[in-house]
Amino acid sequence: MSSENGHPEEEPQQAEQLALIRELVRKADVPRAKPRTWRGAPLAAELPVARVLVDKGPVHLDRLWDYAVPAELDADAQPGTRVRVRFGAGARNVHQGRREGGGLLDGFIVERVAESDYQGPLAAIAQVLSPEPVLGPQLLRLCRAVADRYAGSLADVLQLAVPPRHARIEAEPSPALLPPPAAPQPGSWSRYPTGPGFLDALARGGSPRAVWTALPGEHWAMELARAAAATLASRRGVLIVVPDGRSAARVDAALGELLGPGRHVLLTADTGPEERYRRWLAVNRGAVRAVVGTRAAMFAPVRDLGLLAIWDDGDGSHAEPHAPQPHAREVLLLRAAHQKAAFLLGGFSCTVEAAQLVRTGWARPLAADRERIRAVAPLVRTVGDGELARDEAARAARLPSLAWRVAREGLERGPVLVQVPRRGYVPRLACDRCREPARCADCAGPLEAHDADGALHCGWCGRRQDGWHCAECGGTRLRARVVGARRTAEELGRAFPAVPVRTSGRDQVLDTVPDTPALVVSTPGAEPVAEGGYAAALLLDGWALLSLPDLRAGEEALRRWLGAAALVRGQEAGGQVVIVAEPTLRPVQALVRWDPAGHAVRELSERAELGFPPVSRMASVSGPADAVAELLAAAELPSEAELLGPVPVTSRGAAPGEERVLVRVRPGLGGELAAALKTAQAVRLARGAGPVVRLRMDPPDIG
Structure with missing residues (x-):
């Protein structure tokens, strides 16, 4: 039998053998690359470059740095783990490690890649502190979004999101994940016309969003627990954030009464650093799917989030005092949007931010009728x-x-x-x-x-x-x-x-x-x-x-x-x-x-008539008058940005001569405003220019 070009067709087996021989010859003709090493030690055979987020707070260092992965650390140096790297003068661009010298700093491996953009020799990771992956992809995306929204650095947000390590706790096994509970009865949610429907939507795997004006009395803690139980019944996770330890204890007791032991954890400062880390690890490993806690719990790495709830969002305790000063309500809103989870904002009162969520249609009101209110209110x-x-x-x-x-x-x-x-x-x-x-x-x-x-x-x-x-x-x-x-x-x-x-x-x-x-x-x-x-x-x-x-x-x-x-x-x-x-x-x-x-x-x-938040986005820029003026002049603010001030800073602890300027933009330009101020601040810090200027997005006390 002949082919179209006149040559006899090869038998299938012979054709496979010839193809194999040709491939071996081709590889033999290519000179073999020398094994990659660092100071004579071999590097990881696959993905030998780690991109590391160094635990360094200033915004001008808010970037990833490339480091070589020694072969001996290959197995442990995985994305999400804590490492120690050398860092100091000599780092030249966004993705490079430094050559030699510098102090040791903690950091997190964000990803492993095959090549680095930097053409010179890379410094190697000095130590893997723990093979425990504590910075998962979802938590990293959340922290990045929070840093961008509040004009802060990713390292600062991670200090709020990931608790300090306790090696002894990591060696302990986490409890086994319990099967989901049955969907609860509405209970006191029946006092609200749409309450039972809200619970039913959660139990069916839906993602309803509601602003809940709670009736007076002590039923609110059990009502939050029933919402959590309905979400767990759909095989999804729950995160509840409350303003203080007493409120957390009430919700914790209600969850324990409704769900029994082992289905949820309480994350508050009162538990102590070791116990808090033990509980946080159980959540991070997926052994527990329900969390109730105070402000710091807003970053808890709950698996398969189905419901995010916050109680009394107007309480000042929900605003983090450390940079970049995020508010728990806004962090939970970001998580609900990114992870398509249900959202419940509840309290006896109602903030203007909650009213804005209802007015825009993002959330629905959940309230009792007037007759019920008159009956139960004093x-x-x-x-x-x-x-x-x-x-x-x-x-x-x-x-x-x-x-x-x-x-x-x-x-x-x-x-x-x-x-x-x-x-x-x-x-x-x-x-x-x-x-x-x-x-x-x-x-x-x-x-x-x-x-x-x-x-x-x-x-x-x-x-x-x-x-x-x-x-x-x-x-x-x-x-x-x-x-x-x-x-x-x-x-x-x-x-x-x-x-x-x-x-x-x-x-x-x-x-x-x-x-x-x-x-x-x-x-x-x-x-x-x-x-x-x-x-x-x-x-x-x-x-x-x-x-x-x-x-x-x-x-x-x-x-x-x-x-x-x-x-x-x-x-x-x-x-x-x-x-x-x-x-x-x-x-x-x-x-x-x-x-x-x-x-x-x-x-x-x-x-809305005055153009104040939440119908606008604002940033506060405060510090010595000359430094504030210099930063604002260097920032490429949105064209519609409006400057209000300067006015003297009269708060306790302010130095003489300090001034504050408010920068206001319409909704939708908040991200652009934050990026502009962050860039100007980064340039200023990189140049070592003068005294500190404080930035705060959406300040709660604009006067």
């Missing part, structure tokens, strides 16, 4: 016109007769909560006639009354001030601007000598109090839970919260009031709340109606 009373007719001093008095009467009635039925807006013993003073703060004649610092001698002293310079008079109205009488919890407790103890008085605040935070008559004086956020609920609550010095020079003053005051009022028995059970503040103000009216969502919507409308 009766809220203000110092109004009727009370003024009976007590002309009620508007000026710190504790008017209505509050005294409600306290007496409440003590006949149980404990009474008294919330004061400041902690401490020494009060700050103000003019009794015009309420202007009393200032030092020498340095303009705040005046304080010391019990030791009864005289006035400056809180800044300490000088004694005799013969004070108000510079505004000429008045000579003073009143306490805010009286602390301890002083309030003393005053109430004298007024109710037969009633025990307990305090909860900075020095000692109570978790619970018994259902017996007592006065419980607390600062905001430290209110203990009363068994069966408080019979009444007094919210004192409301004007002090509302007069704070901050854009969020009204929102924050309402959040603190609602948090305390939610611990009081419902109106049907006789629960009452007295708010000592101007009755006509919007936050006070929102409390009376128990309408935090409506208050947030109106606040959002005003923010």
Whole structure:
């Protein structure tokens, strides 16, 4: 048989043999490459280059560096592991290790590649600290996104996301993953029209997104636990972030009651570094799929995330104080978007950011109807016109007769909560006639009354001030601007000598109090839970919260009031709340109606008119005036960027002459603004130019 070109066709077996011979000849003609080595030691045969993120915080070093992988470290030096590398002067471009010298720094291997972009010899990885892969691809992508959003460095974010290593813990085996639980019954979620549907969607593997205005009472922790159980039933993971350890303990107890042991972990600072790392490793290894914790838990590497939930997102504890200062709510929103997971933002109050999520349609409202709210919320009373007719001093008095009467009635039925807006013993003073703060004649610092001698002293310079008079109205009488919890407790103890008085605040935070008559004086956020609920609550010095020079003053005051009022028995059970503040103000009216969502919507409308966040993105640039001006001049800001300021920085710890400038852009340009400021900062730091300039995206205190 002949082929088309006239040559006989080769038998199939002969053809295969000839092809094999030709391939061997071809390889023999190519000169063999010499084995790659570093200082005489062989390198890994495959993927001998590791791209390492060095644990170095400044933004101008926010890049990957290439290092050679010695053959002896090949098996352990895998992506996600911790390593030690030499780092110092001599690194020349984005993907190169240095030749020699330099100090040893910790880092993470991000990936292994076959070749480096750098043509010269690479330094080798000095040590693999642990073969445990602690930086997975999803966690790395999240940290990168957070660094970009907040104009920070990836290394800074990783310090927040990955806990310090404890070698002994890594040697311990993780528990076995338990089978998913059965989908829970709706329970108290039935109080919300869409509550059972939300749980059902989670159990079926859906990804609903909701802003939940929780009803008052202590059901919220179990409701979060039921949402977690429904998600676990769909074989997906859950992450719940709460503002403090007490809230975390309540959700932890609810999860334990509903799911039993071994299905979730609690991640808080109270557990200690070793135990926290043990639990974090169990989550990272996939042995546990449910996490509840405080702020740092926002980065917990939960496998197959199905639900991300945050409770009381307006609490300042959710904002990380360390660079780049991310907010837990925004981190969870990023995770929900990237991983297509369900999202639940809940609380007794409602922030403008939550209202923005509903207005844009990204999330749906989840709330009870008005009849249900009226049934379970306490009766809220203000110092109004009727009370003024009976007590002309009620508007000026710190504790008017209505509050005294409600306290007496409440003590006949149980404990009474008294919330004061400041902690401490020494009060700050103000003019009794015009309420202007009393200032030092020498340095303009705040005046304080010391019990030791009864005289006035400056809180800044300490000088004694005799013969004070108000510079505004000429008045000579003073009143306490805010009286602390301890002083309030003393005053109430004298007024109710037969009633025990307990305090909860900075020095000692109570978790619970018994259902017996007592006065419980607390600062905001430290209110203990009363068994069966408080019979009444007094919210004192409301004007002090509302007069704070901050854009969020009204929102924050309402959040603190609602948090305390939610611990009081419902109106049907006789629960009452007295708010000592101007009755006509919007936050006070929102409390009376128990309408935090409506208050947030109106606040959002005003923010939109003024162009303030969250309807815009802002960055704060602060530092010495010349340095701030230099950085802003060098930054390639978006063309629509608007500069507000400069204004002097008056916060505690600020150096003389510091200024702040706010940079505002419309939504959608926040990433471009962050990148521009980060680049300008990196160039400035690389040149070693002058004093530090602080950057913060979306600052919470814009004034």
